[in-house]
Amino acid sequence: MTTQATSMKNEHDNKQNVRVAVDMEHLKKSFGNNHVLRDINLVIHKGENVVILGQSGTGKSVLIKCIVGLIDLDEGTLVILGQNTSELKDKELVELRKKIGFLFQSAALYDSMTVRENLEFPLRRQLHLIPKEELNSLVKEALENVGLSETIELKPSELSGGMRKRLGLARTLILKPEIMLYDEPTTGLDPITSKEISNLILEVQKKYNTSSIVITHDIECAKLTGNRIIVMKNGMCAAEGSYTDLKNSDDAWIRSFFE
Amino acid sequence: MENTILQQSQDQHQEAEIIPENFSETISDSVFKRFFLEVSSLIFFTLRFFKEVFKPPYEFNELMKQSYLIGYKSLPLTGITAFIVGLVLTIESRPTLANFGAESWLPAMVAISIVREMGPAITALIFAGKVGSGIGAELASMNVTEQIDAMQVSGTNPFKYLVVTRVLSATLMLPLLVIFADVIGLFGSLVGVNLRGSVSTHLFFSQVFQSLVFKDLFPAVIKTFFFGFAIGVIGCYKGYNSNKGTEGVGKAANSAVVFASLMVFLIDMIAVQITSLFQN
Ligand SMILES: Nc1ncnc2c1ncn2[C@@H]1O[C@H](COP(=O)(O)OP(=O)(O)O)[C@@H](O)[C@H]1O
Ligand SMILES: [Mg+2]
Numbered sequence: 001m002t003t004q005a006t007s008m009k010n011e012h013d014n015k016q017n018v019r020v021a022v023d024m025e026h027l028k029k030s031f032g033n034n035h036v037l038r039d040i041n042l043v044i045h046k047g048e049n050v051v052i053l054g055q056s057g058t059g060k061s062v063l064i065k066c067i068v069g070l071i072d073l074d075e076g077t078l079v080i081l082g083q084n085t086s087e088l089k090d091k092e093l094v095e096l097r098k099k100i101g102f103l104f105q106s107a108a109l110y111d112s113m114t115v116r117e118n119l120e121f122p123l124r125r126q127l128h129l130i131p132k133e134e135l136n137s138l139v140k141e142a143l144e145n146v147g148l149s150e151t152i153e154l155k156p157s158e159l160s161g162g163m164r165k166r167l168g169l170a171r172t173l174i175l176k177p178e179i180m181l182y183d184e185p186t187t188g189l190d191p192i193t194s195k196e197i198s199n200l201i202l203e204v205q206k207k208y209n210t211s212s213i214v215i216t217h218d219i220e221c222a223k224l225t226g227n228r229i230i231v232m233k234n235g236m237c238a239a240e241g242s243y244t245d246l247k248n249s250d251d252a253w254i255r256s257f258f259e
Numbered sequence: 260m261e262n263t264i265l266q267q268s269q270d271q272h273q274e275a276e277i278i279p280e281n282f283s284e285t286i287s288d289s290v291f292k293r294f295f296l297e298v299s300s301l302i303f304f305t306l307r308f309f310k311e312v313f314k315p316p317y318e319f320n321e322l323m324k325q326s327y328l329i330g331y332k333s334l335p336l337t338g339i340t341a342f343i344v345g346l347v348l349t350i351e352s353r354p355t356l357a358n359f360g361a362e363s364w365l366p367a368m369v370a371i372s373i374v375r376e377m378g379p380a381i382t383a384l385i386f387a388g389k390v391g392s393g394i395g396a397e398l399a400s401m402n403v404t405e406q407i408d409a410m411q412v413s414g415t416n417p418f419k420y421l422v423v424t425r426v427l428s429a430t431l432m433l434p435l436l437v438i439f440a441d442v443i444g445l446f447g448s449l450v451g452v453n454l455r456g457s458v459s460t461h462l463f464f465s466q467v468f469q470s471l472v473f474k475d476l477f478p479a480v481i482k483t484f485f486f487g488f489a490i491g492v493i494g495c496y497k498g499y500n501s502n503k504g505t506e507g508v509g510k511a512a513n514s515a516v517v518f519a520s521l522m523v524f525l526i527d528m529i530a531v532q533i534t535s536l537f538q539n
Binding site: 065068069070094097098100101102104105106108109110111112121122125126171175 | 412
């Protein structure tokens with residue numbers, strides 16, 4: 001390849017990078033003999049909400065935990081915001097991962113802290129010398145965003161399931177992530193609260209222009225939040241398309257998710 | 260009829276097959292394997308502690324908070340136990356010493372046994388029960404509810420923030436608690452001495468300090484650092500590596516106490532060997 005061709009290719013790559021938030025190629029992960037991720041190929045574009053459907057135990061949570069670095073990949077290329085994670089040093093990885101928000105299935109609130117301290121924790125950890133007033137106003141804004149202003153001095157154990165999820169979301173959003181990963185955000189909530197959470201996810205996408213992966217079993221949530229839907233099976237992406245595409249799929253197994 | 264008999268004999272046959280020929284071998288093999296796996300991962304955990312403890316940034320605020328929770332909050336329990344041990348030890352020793360006409364040795368004898376052994380060992384066991392299980396349960400429940408993962412995702416090193424601070428606090432607080440317990444234990448003993456006959460506080464303590472030498476105090480304090488370290492590391496290890504599941508929390512707390520108490524005795528035994536080596 002000539003130099004000119006190389007530079008042209010690089011330019012092309014760069015243009016792609018501008019639009020791609022996460023690029024996964026041939027991701028593989030096993031736990032002993034349990035081959036959880038067999039071959040995942042998936043691109044998340046900037047500003048896009050991708051919903052992942054799939055039965056329990058197919059490795060949806062493992063996939064997004066690999067993206068955020070909680071679980072190490074065995075094989076494959078993972079490019080996040082134009083940076084290949086396998087080529088980065090530990091410090092650079094930590095910096096990169098600060099741009100990723102993760103909403104845990106259980107919300108993962110810190111039990112021993114109040115609502116205020118839960119929100120202050122990530123701020124204090126990342127912006128070490130943040131002035132007190134700024135801290136307070138960021139916390140207040142984050143709580144207003146999710147409609148929890150009254151709960152600021154409560155402990156997480158005093159909140160309802162929906163409130164916990166919203167607080168978890170507020171704690172994640174307080175660092176203004178560019179990529180959001182939601183692990184079953186509406187599981188275990190009543191239909192009305194589920195819809196509230198789904199709307200919050202949409203709001204986040206609009207307000208901060210985040211790129212998101214939403215794992216869910218809740219077909220209403222998928223319909224509402226997903227620009228694109230992926231169906232995972234046996235550690236691979238089995239189908240991909242819009243809500244209506246997949247709902248009218250030829251494959252009865254895929255249609256069964258939408259019934 | 261015939262069918263059922265056939266069925267039964269087949270069942271028996273199957274049962275026999277379920278238990279393998281080298282049954283006892285398999286059992287001992289897996290128990291040994293599990294034990295060595297456990298010990299080696301505990302060693303790796305300890306090495307990781309030493310790797311991270313010197314690396315900045317230091318979690319000073321959390322260290323202070325943990326020291327308060329682990330140390331200060333253990334004062335009442337430690338004090339009450341030490342007082343009772345000092346009192347009981349004195350009352351129980353009096354008749355034996357009286358038999359030899361050596362009743363005046365009572366303060367000295369009790370002081371030596373409290374400072375050398377009872378203070379450190381009993382405080383460490385109480386500490387293992389209270390703090391070791393507390394740390395085990397706390398970290399395990401944080402693990403189960405993904406709070407540790409959440410910390411990592413928000414850019415905090417959870418090992419540094421949770422484990423290093425707790426192990427350091429336990430290592431530094433237990434020696435202080437033991438010194439506190441020694442003093443309270445001696446007061447318990449003073450009360451015990453005064454239950455029959457009367458010895459003034461001044462006379463009691465001058466007898467105590469005459470009998471105690473640096474040689475008693477120094478090894479006794481040194482070993483408590485090791486007790487505290489072992490209890491902290493084991494509590495953290497059990498909690499941090501607990502099973503994901505609510506039953507993992509109870510298991511972590513329970514095995515933290517059992518393992519930590521065992522470790523206290525083991526270290527105590529080694530410490531006795533070492534000190535006697537130097538004293539002869
Ligand atoms: N840390 C882990 N260690 C071992 N096995 C794991 C771990 N995390 C997940 N698994 C296994 O990976 C498989 C997929 O899990 P998961 O991604 O949680 O499923 P889901 O699609 O329901 O989110 C399961 O069989 C689970 O047992
Ligand atoms: Mg899951």
